[in-house]
Amino acid sequence: MGMGSRLALIFKAKANKALDRAEDPREVLDYSYEKQLELLTKVRRGVADVATSRKRLEIQMQQLQASADKLQGQAQQAVGAGRDDLAREALTRRAAANQQLSDLQTQHAQLQAEEEKLTLASQRLQAKVDAFRTRKETIKATYTAAEAQTKIGEAMSGISEEMGDVGMAMQRAEDKTAQMQARAGAVDELLASGALDDASSPLGKQDDIQRELDAMSSGSNVELELAKLKGELPAGQAPSAIEAGGTQSAATEPAAQEEQK
């Protein structure tokens, strides 16, 4: 016997078991209908849970992207200032942020797939539950006991198979969500520890790279001021030379731009 047939038998065996236990097969219909409604509620909640997790992932992905962008900017700034060591550090952290980001992207895609499947499953189950309710009343009202028995068996096999399938889809989605949440927690910790420099953190909290860059630029500002002051010192020719130089460069600038075009 092939595997598909073996799996089909498992579902049938389960439906039969439920029927065997019941004294009046018609009671099984009502009981099953109750179970279907319960499952439907659970599946809808499941869809909402997966969506919540997906949104959380999206927020984290934005945060990581912002971190990576900021680190890239810092690296450029550091290279401009001739500080390769700082640039290297920033690039290393950016690589770590990008790695996390690509992992999250993979998980996001998986979660989205589960969400879509579960949404479809919930729609399918809704349609089947409605159809089952109609059929249940028809069976109860119309058929003789023997006929009812056969119809009940068919309806039960069909619906319990659907419920088994949806139940499994739920389980898968729950597992994926749980994995994702563990992961999201780890990323949150990483961001909180400052290892990736959470760019979304409140203003004022600065990472070490930024501090050094700021210190350097304020340092070089001081040097500039100093040079300017020194230049102004000998009152007489020097200041006018600076002014003349300034005017000249301002006048030549547009010409240089024209040339570039």
Place this chain on the structure above:
Amino acid sequence: MIVRILGEGQVDVPDGELDALNTLDDTLQRAVEGGNEDEFTQSLVALLSRVREVGRPLPDDEIVPSDLVLPSADASLAEVRELLGEEGLIPG
């Protein structure tokens, strides 16, 4: 013949396709027994694509048991083993 793909729903497959599907199903069964993950995934994907190709999706509000139930394409060998082993030995 009604075939369910787990997680996807049911399709109605023309009876004329039965032999071809059975051959693919047997290959899958051997892969499960042999415990070869690659072979398993390959044969499962082959079987599922064939079913989707020739099958007509059943309306959502139709309630019928399936003649054949197939794992979803992303199922692992371990998952399918668990599924089959759930009830111990399968009757029949």
